[in-house]
Amino acid sequence: MDAGPRSAKGRRTRARLLEAGKAVFERDGFLQARITDIAAEADVSHGSxxxxxxxxxxxxxxxxxxxxxxxxxxDDIAQDGAVKGGAIGRIRAANRSYLLAYRREARIMRVIEEVSRYDEDVRRVRTKRDDYLGVRLESAIARLQADGLADSRIDKRYAAMALGGMVARFAETMFVGGGSYDLDTAVEQLTLLWANSLGLDATDSRTRCSLD
Incomplete structure (x- = not known):
């Protein structure tokens, strides 16, 4: 497609189709969703x-x-200096933010995960997300190492892939796979795993944040 409609009306119609499509895909799944139903949900003609x-x-x-x-x-929250609690506090905020975002999008994420198994373009979208997040996490881990807070022996690329993947997979299991987990406990446990994996010292004032 081109860059998109130029008129305000066209942009609104396109936005309605995106919203309607999301609702229909969530309700019917990808294979059963029909363009007729999406158009009806958006209140536009099939041809439109x-x-x-x-x-x-x-x-x-x-x-x-x-x-x-x-x-x-x-990941932006993980790097926000305004978050209280030092490095561990930022990790906690990032984990909570990701889980809450995933919970909000759980119904469509179920469909995205299914379609990514056989659609190369959708799989590429997910890979792009993973790569982008990996780069951001690598940068965050490198800063922690440069500040003497994280274990310098850790390879930041491998750590970013492993720890980022851990949180993403846990979210999928929790909200799509039918797992029964408490959100607050999940946030604390994921944060503890992050902190221990990176060798963060909870007694250091620069990292300190309760992990009880």
């Missing part, structure tokens, strides 16, 4: 759909990309 999207697949891929972008915003 094709002014904005080439196919059901192109609509879904854009929705998937928007959702994945919202999930990676959790």
């Amino acid at each position: 759909f094709y002014h904005y999207f080439d196919s059901k697949e192109s609509l879904f891929r854009e929705i998937a990309e928007e959702v994945e972008v919202r999930l990676v915003s959790m």
Whole structure:
């Protein structure tokens, strides 16, 4: 598709189709979702759909990309100096933010995960999210090491992949896989695993934040 509609009305219609598509995909799944139903949900004609999207697949891929972008915003909180509690406090805030974001998007994330198994473009969207988050986490770990807070023996690239993947997989299990877990306990345990893995000292004033 092109850069998108130029008129305000066109942009509003396109936004309605994205919102309607998300609702229909969540309700019916990808394979059962029909363009007719998406158009009806958006209150536009069936033919109008094709002014904005080439196919059901192109609509879904854009929705998937928007959702994945919202999930990676959790890393921004991890780097916010205003978060109280030092390095561990920032890790806790990031873990909580990610889990809350995933919970909000759990219904569509279930569909995205399913489609990514056979759609290369959707799989690429997820890989792009993972790569972006990995780079941000590598940078955060490198800063902790430079400040003498994290174990210098740790390879930041491997640690970022392992720890970021741990949180992402836990969120999927918790909110999509039907696992029964308490949110507050999950945040504390994931934070404890992060802190212990990086060798952060909870007694250091620069990292201190209760892990009880």
